Amino acid sequence: MPSLLSLSLSLLLLFNGCLARQSSEQQFQFQNECQINRLNSIEPTSRIQSEAGTTEWWNPNSQQLLCAGVSVFKYQVEPNGLVLPSFTNAPQLVYIIQGRGIQGTVMPGCAETFQESQQGQGQQRPGRFQDQHQKIRRFRQGDIIALPAGVVHWFYNDGNERLVTVNLLHTANSDNQLDNNPRRFNLAGNPEEEQRRLRRFAQQQIQGSRSEREEMEEEDDEEQDNRPSRKQSGSRHQQQSSSCNNLLCAFDQEFLAQAFNVDTSLIRRLQEVRGQKGSIIRVRDRLDVVSPPRMEEEEREERQQEQRYRQRHPFGRDNGLEETFCAMRMKENIADPERADIVNPQAGRLSTLNRYNLPILNALGLSAERGVLYNRAGTVPQWCINAHKILYMLEGRARIQVVNENGDTVFDDNVEQGQLLTVPQNFAVLKQAGSEGAEWVSFFTNSEAANTPLAGRVSAIRALPEEVVAASYQISREDARKLKFNNEDTFFFTSSRSERRDEA
Amino acid sequence: MPSLLSLSLSLLLLFNGCLARQSSEQQFQFQNECQINRLNSIEPTSRIQSEAGTTEWWNPNSQQLLCAGVSVFKYQVEPNGLVLPSFTNAPQLVYIIQGRGIQGTVMPGCAETFQESQQGQGQQRPGRFQDQHQKIRRFRQGDIIALPAGVVHWFYNDGNERLVTVNLLHTANSDNQLDNNPRRFNLAGNPEEEQRRLRRFAQQQIQGSRSEREEMEEEDDEEQDNRPSRKQSGSRHQQQSSSCNNLLCAFDQEFLAQAFNVDTSLIRRLQEVRGQKGSIIRVRDRLDVVSPPRMEEEEREERQQEQRYRQRHPFGRDNGLEETFCAMRMKENIADPERADIVNPQAGRLSTLNRYNLPILNALGLSAERGVLYNRAGTVPQWCINAHKILYMLEGRARIQVVNENGDTVFDDNVEQGQLLTVPQNFAVLKQAGSEGAEWVSFFTNSEAANTPLAGRVSAIRALPEEVVAASYQISREDARKLKFNNEDTFFFTSSRSERRDEA
Amino acid sequence: MPSLLSLSLSLLLLFNGCLARQSSEQQFQFQNECQINRLNSIEPTSRIQSEAGTTEWWNPNSQQLLCAGVSVFKYQVEPNGLVLPSFTNAPQLVYIIQGRGIQGTVMPGCAETFQESQQGQGQQRPGRFQDQHQKIRRFRQGDIIALPAGVVHWFYNDGNERLVTVNLLHTANSDNQLDNNPRRFNLAGNPEEEQRRLRRFAQQQIQGSRSEREEMEEEDDEEQDNRPSRKQSGSRHQQQSSSCNNLLCAFDQEFLAQAFNVDTSLIRRLQEVRGQKGSIIRVRDRLDVVSPPRMEEEEREERQQEQRYRQRHPFGRDNGLEETFCAMRMKENIADPERADIVNPQAGRLSTLNRYNLPILNALGLSAERGVLYNRAGTVPQWCINAHKILYMLEGRARIQVVNENGDTVFDDNVEQGQLLTVPQNFAVLKQAGSEGAEWVSFFTNSEAANTPLAGRVSAIRALPEEVVAASYQISREDARKLKFNNEDTFFFTSSRSERRDEA
Structure with a gap:
């Protein structure tokens, strides 16, 4: 009975598929994403090429990022490159790894406080029409820029070297009422490739089991893009160029012409996005916008405004949309060694940025830290009581150990430059730099x-009574005292001590 | 081998079922409910007839409502109809589409500030016993009434026309610690049919895949009501009338008699709900309660109290349960043209209601807007940065376009009177009224x-520097300037402009 | 065709498995956990023996605890027993059922305000080295102790009787950014057995359908512990003793030696946890720590500090980490009859603890109540508008009825001493003590x-106008008046009334 056999075989195969999916536990990823037995340092998995730069996304479906409820990507922008205006469905922290530039954020309801006279352009109208726009800001290496959810922003590299940033998107934030998938809404350009990758990530989250997902972390996204063809998407009256995928392209030309009160032909030009330039384009001439003439003065004034506001509203809720928000600081440099909060000349330094020194973070529910460790120095084992920590290694390398609630070492490896590691809330972590030192930025x-x-x-050990330490570890009170008091540093340890100890 | 064939066929059918359910993606509805490729304007799917009115529910499992975390229903109440006291598991906003009436809300811990002498009734006891109860309020067409979660409320139509309301229930609100299903707890009456429908919605959410769900949007709920029979539900000592399904019916008669300190016979009468009158009953004589004698004075006084409170507590947290809450305003009329916040005599007007002009909304996490557009005028494309928007068309119609993060037009159709459309957070939306104009209320x-x-x-375009606009859209600076400055209106555009433009 | 038959049978069995899992609804537990048709009073299912006591966990996967988003466990500690320092991923409320002791909580960033001179020990160093540690507190029967998430705490039984506590862990709290599973991170000891049980609970949540889960409520946890073997867990350089499972054991010896600046041999001793003593150990000599010399004075001072703080910051957000937090009260006794908020000498009394009388609860989002009912007295039917209630019966028994939104009695039974019952938000509940009375503690x-x-x-009935009551229940106004006014008590009813009534 060969037909019976083949039938049974094919059925078993079918069954296999059926049962395999059953046991894949995929359906519980939301509830148990933090049931972590093993962590890996991770690198970007998707690289999107634009005309004047690249966008690299870490796979948002990697277990550690799902557990932390964040997505991470990295920009590399050529000189004279413009990251086109867009907004995301979750608040962002941007760390400027390298380079400098100009940045604008469109706060809803805020005035256009920057005026620009068009001298030096010598064209068009007489009578010096003045452009007006919202505040724009200079930024440089070491800055953290805070971007609220849903708020338009753009970046322009006006320097001579490549601009590199790492961007954290907190999708689990209460400001994001959509689901957990990262989303970018583009006001301009042709962001089709990035959209396609983000759609694939969302599909993987639906379809893929965790194990599959991890295999998939390498790039393979040419196949199966289930995006509904444009024809399906309702009764669109005019079919625009399919290479235009930003918000403006999807609206009816007539309506947009009325909304902007311009000729339909201008709208048609807007919607005819030329070429596959992506979301980072090269500006033909240099962008000649009015930027804050004296950066330091600007910042000083912002700080003064902030202080005045806080004196008047000592316990006010900065809800991110108040009038005073329009003038609020949105960035701070945390790379300057003089700014460090904790310094040990032998071991390293830490700069922290939180709602106390950058009040807008109160609205965003995020904070950050920049750390430096010298040759083979380390940070003491510790845990974060109220946040996940997403560490990006800027330079050098460090050996990191992470321990979960079972006392299992879920990570014990080097994290190299350009790699990312999530330390879930309450998990204990210890770091020791390699011989070349280590520099990192962590988001919380x-x-x-x-x-x-x-x-x-x-x-915590020092906060416990000596007797409790002695009893807990079944050691003498003298040993307990050593545990409590021998390291006089706050967060660091140095390798030199270990040498001293070995000699002793 | 016919048996083999039939076996294989039946097995394949079984498999089909198995695999079909596998691929239905149902298990991820929670995580990916906002992965929206297509929106529809939706109408109520379940109509529940009561003695003096109807309750119509939109299917809470429609993808757009699941994404927004809301449920919506509509009351139609005949003159002299009483919506019996009940409370819901989530905060509500009620918009009075038509009619007027009296409304009471039972704030826990607040005093009975309304006293009533029973003159004019000429019965019962001598000596004028005074009834006391909590504040009750008049309402009329155009009012928004805010109802906190878990708080008892009732409505009475004391007018001559039908009372019509549309009610939004924000189940995703943090005040609801139960799951996402809408729930009503009834203090009186026989709400069996509504309970049955809500149970079916909850079951559909468990069983149905999204595609199935959408097919089911038409009414078919006679079958498969898996409710546990009364006998299963524990060791109930006395079996009450099965036509009584409110909270009071479920308790033991003896206990209730003790709790109310009344005869068991009175409790028995309470629990013998007569007939299938549902949750909206007809009052035999007119309800003769003390209502605020001078509505305007009452409101004025409430506003004054509110202002005094806010002066004392400029940044206090209105947490919904504070003492001063007892006297707080719970409603405001947003239909009055004079109240409008944004007016364009050619295009239309907008009235917004938020935590600044109705402080109780701060506790509820909700706000609303009422809009009017005249003949073929429109509102400019826009997105809401921090909320979902649930639009209900009150009158006329508008063509609406909604665009998602991929630049896909997920909705492009007319929304007619009585239809609902959800615009998810960050999705861009554009509206143009038909020739008869359009009026709507939106909840956020x-x-x-x-x-x-x-x-x-x-x-956002005007907030960007002209040069950034020009570079982003690859247009001239002159065109960029037109985009930025040609429409001088804030939220509206008019069709007349478009005509003017075409002539130009 | 026997082979065909057997094939078809085996296939059908396979199918069965496939379909059974399909219909198990397990994948929706998160969304519909509060779709409750039946409640049970529950007892601990897992008992973990330690050297000087036991830890008993209720199954956190029972539907009612999943719905409420809490886990519950119970400590029994022998005299001279020390519950080793640990912290949890969610805030805790601890109720001291019996006994007394000393307790320490390590608040991050707070100073070591307790100094201790080592007289009376006559050993080691001359010159009286002073130990320093953070504040420690005495506690006694009837205390509620509030423990923030991620914060180290320890307990020591310095009394003569067994110390018994019931601990609520609010995993659904926003302070817990990990998933919903309860987690304990241990700083010392060998907590392997508790870790194994908690891992099994987490696995059950993944694998088990609800029905299976309930069957499993009895103890059977020897099998299938899928914990990754130590070898799998990354590139750990040194393999420590497998009987050591606390946080300190998992780190590299060399690193720890450097971090504590002590000899590697001391670290080795720390990591060589001797024996299977679990997380509650017996202290050889009595623990001789400096405890608050005059408990009452200490508490008085704390209250004064608190009051001063609140005067300065009348509406400030107590975010749990502010500097003033270091001196904040973390406990209050709610068993003292004189402290009761609501007293009826015939019926019983209630003591409530919330953010107003213990401000740290504001940061934790929890509150509690202790209640006493005398012989056959009861509490009136009521519902909690904004919280789940988790009731633990301390003494005696009460018959409790719980009613859901469908008017179904989902619970109607006695709750006995040592049993737990969850009353979900908005569900109505009525309680009548047995003839021996009843005492309970409830967490909210x-x-x-x-x-x-x-x-x-x-x-609520009294807050409604008499006419609305009469119309709603189709009773006379006289009867409505009785319902409203006959019980003059606030929360209680007595059985004597019922007798009086029957006579009437």
């Missing part, structure tokens, strides 16, 4: 992340 | 929803 | 839980 999913060190001057 | 899932227009005087 | 998932009684002096 809380506007005032609090870390408890296990060792050192402000540690 | 945020107490201070913020919209960013793409065109007009406060738009 | 809101820092100011508000209950609306159906009967009595502050009830």
Whole structure:
């Protein structure tokens, strides 16, 4: 009975598929994403080429990013490149890894406070028409820029070197009422390729089991893009160029012409996006916008406004949309060694940015830290009591150990330059730089992340009575005293000590 | 081998079922409900007849309502009809589409400030016993009434025309710690049919895949009501009348008699609900309660109290339960043309209601807007940065376009009177009224929803530097200037302009 | 054709499995956990023996606990027993059922304000080295202790009787950014058995359907522990003793030695946890820590500080991490009859603890109540408008009825000493003590839980106009008046009334 056999075989194969999917546990990813037995340092999996730069996305479906409720991507922008205006469905923190530039953020309801006279252009109308627009800001290496959800922003590289940024998108933030998928809404350009990748990530989240997902972390996204063809999408009256995928392209030409009160021909030109330039384009001439003439003065004034506001509203809720928000600081440099909050000349330094020193973070529910470790120095074991920590290694390398609630070491490896590692809330972590030192930026999913060190001057061990330490570890009170008091540093340890110890 | 064939066929059918359910993506509805490729304007799917009116529910499992985390229903109440006291598991906004009446809300812990002498009834006891109860309020067409979660409320139509309301229930609100299903807890009456429909919605959410669900949007709910029979539900000592389904019916008669300190016979009468009158009953004589004698004075006084409170607590958290809450305003009329916040005599007007002009909304996390567009005028393309928008068309019709993050037009159709359309957070939307104009009310899932227009005087385009606009769209600076400055209106455009333009 | 038959049978069995899992609804537990048709009073299912006590966990996957988003466990600690330092991923409320002791909480960033001179120990160093540690507190029967998420705490039984506590862990709290599983991070000891049980609970949540889960409520956890073997967990350089499972054991010895600046040999001793003592150990000599010399004075001072703080910051957000937090009260006794908020000498008394009388609860989003009912007295039917209620019966028994939104009695049974019952938000509940009376503690998932009684002096019925009551229940106005006014008590009813009534 060969037909019976073949039938049974084919059925079993079918069954296999059926049962395999059953047991894949995929349907519980939301509930148990933080049931972490193993962590990996991860690198971007999707690289999108634009005319004047690239966008690289980490796979938002990697377990650690799902657990933390964040997505991460990286911009590389050539000199004279413009990251076209867009907004995202979740608040962002942007760290400027390299380069400098000009940046604009469109706060809804805020005035156009920057005026520009068009001298030096010598064309068009007489009588010096003045352009007006919202505040724009200079930024440079080491800046953190805070971007609220739904707020339009653009970046322009007016420097001579490549601009590199790493961007954290907190999709689990309460400001995002859509689902957990990262979304970018583009006001201009042809962002089709990025849209396609983000759609694929969303599909993977639906279809893929966790194990499959991890295999898929390498790039393979040519196939199966289930996007509904344009024809399906309702009764669109005019079919625009299919190479235009930004918000403006999708509206009816007539309506847009009326809304902007311009000729239909101008709208047609807007919607005829030329070429596959992506979302980072090269500006033909240099962008000649009015930028803050004296950066330091500008910042000083912002800080003064902020202080005045806080004196008047000592416990006010900065809800992100108040009038005073229009003038609020949205960035701060955390790379300057003089700004560091915790310094150990032998070991390294830490700069933290939270709702106290950048009040807009209160509205965003995020904070950040920039750290530096010198040759083989380390940070003491510690855990963050109220936030996930997403660490990006800027330079050098560090060996990192992460321990979960079972006392299992879920990560014990080097994190290299350009790699990302998530330390989930409450998981204990210890870091030791390699011989070349290490520099990193960490993002936290809380506007005032609090870390408890296990060792050192402000540690949990020191806060415990000596007798409790002795009894807990079944050691002598003398040993307990050593544990409590021997490391006088707050967050650091140095390798030199270990040498000293070995000699002792 | 016919048996083999039939076996294989039946197995394949079984498999089909198995695999079909596999691929239905139902298990991810929670995570990807906002992965929206297509929107529809929707109408109520379940109509529940009561003695003196009807309740119509939109299917809460429609993708757009699941994404927004809301449920919507509509009351139609005959003159002299009483919507019996009940409460819901989530905060509500009620818009009075038509009619007028009296309304009571039972705030926990607040005093019975209304006293009533029973003159004019000429019965019962001598000595004029005074009834006492909590504040009751008059309402009329155009009012928005805010109802916190878990708080008892009732409505009475004391007018001569039918009372019609549309009610939004924000189940995704943090005040609802139960799951996402809409729930009504009834203090009186026989709400069996509504309970049955709501149970079916909850079951559909469990069982149905999204595609199935959409097919089911028409009415078919006679079958498969899996409700546990009364006998299963524990060791109930006395079996009450099965036609009684409110909270009071379920408790033991003896206990209730003790709790109310009344005869068991009175409790028995309470629990013998007569007939299938549902949750809206006809009052035999007119309801003769003390209502605020001078509505305007009452409101004025409430506003004064509110202002005094806010002066004392400029940044206090109105958490919905504070003492001063007892006297707080819970309604405001947003239909009055004089109240409009944004007016364009040629195009239309907008009235917004948010936590600044109705502070209780701060506690509820909701806001609303009422809009009017005249003949073929429109509102500029815009998106809401921090809320979903649920639009209900009150009169006329408008053609609406909605665009998602991929630049796909997920909706492009007319929304007719009585239809509902959800615009998810960040999705861009454009509206143009038909020749008869359009009036609508929109609910927002945020107490201070913020919209960013793409065109007009406060738009994102105008906030961008001219050079950035020119570079982004690859147009001349002159064209960029037109885009930025040609529409001097804030939120509207008129068809006349388009005509003017075509002539130009 | 026997082979065909057997094939078809085996296939059908396979199918069965496939379809059974399909219909198990397990994948929707998150969304519909509160679709409750039946409640049970529940007892602990897992008992973990330690050297000087036991830890008993209720199954966190029971539907009612999943719905409420809480986990519950119970400590029993022998005299001289020390619950080793640990922290959890969610805020805790601890109720001291029996006994007394000393407790320490390590608030991050707070100073070591307790100094201790080592006289009376006569050993080690001359010159009286002073130990320093954070504040420690005495506690006694009837205390509620509030523990923020991620914060280290320890308990020591310095009394002569067994210490018994019931602990609520609010995993659905926004302070927990991990998933819904309860987690304990141990700083010391060998907590392997508890870790194994908690891992099994997490696996059950993934694998088990609800029905299976309920069957599993009895103990059977020897099998299938899928924990990754130590070897799998990354590139751990040194393999420590497998009987050590606390946070300190998982880190590299060399690193820890450097971090604590001590000899590697001391670290080795820390990591060599001896024996299977679990997380509650017996202290050899009595623990001789400095405890607050005069408990009452200490508390008085804390209250004064608190008051001063609140005067300065009348509406400030107590975010749990502010500097003043270091000195904040973390406990209050709610068993003292004199402290009761609501007293009826015939019926019983209620003591409530919320953000107003213990401000730290504002940060935790939790509150509690302790209640006493005398012989056959009861509490009136009521519902909590803004929180789930988790009731633990301390002494005696009460018959409790719980009613859901469908008017179904989902619970009607006695709750006995040591049993737990969850009353979901908005569900109505009525309680009558047995002849021996009843005492309970209830936890609420809101820092100011508000209950609306159906009967009595502050009830919903009394807040309604008499005419509305009469019309709603189709009773006379006289009867309506009885319902409203006959019970003059606020929350209680007595059985004597019922007797009086029967005589009438």
